[in-house]
Amino acid sequence: MARHPQHDAVHDAVRRWYTASTPAIGLAVRATPDGFLTDSDRAERKRLILMVDRPERVAEALATAAGFYRTAAFEVWVDDRARADRLTPALLARWSAEGAAHGVRSQLINCDAGGPAEALYRRLGFTDENYWYRRYHRGPAPA
Secondary structure (H helix, E strand, C coil): CCCCCCHHHHHHHHHHHHHCCEHHHCEEEEEECCEEEEEECCCCCCEEEECCCCHHHHHHHHHHHHHHHCCCCCEEEECCHHHHHHHHHHHHHHHHHHHHHCCCCCCCCEEECCCHHHHHHHHCCCCCCCEEECCCCCCCCCC
């Protein structure tokens, strides 16, 4: 299939929604070597768009973001599927270890039953205290 002539322009415009500040709505984005840190003066919006490529850099990137936000409570987004595949095990391991360090007895993972995320979680050993859900659709089921 031929690429749409405006594909790159649309891609760049949509990417800027998440990687550029928008002062008119109180949204500030700060570029760092690890990715983009988003903060808002109007809402509780703390988000790291993680751009590191190596799993061994995940812990450092999360620590830097936690220092910036002064809390470990923030969203982590990965904007590339190949990068997400590489980083997800390190992100889950860090999340699980932090929970255990704080005495958390269970952590909730929501994902599609039978999907690739469930397979990954099970391969990593997340088999208890998980909620595998099914999507429900109004009308005919998707093919």
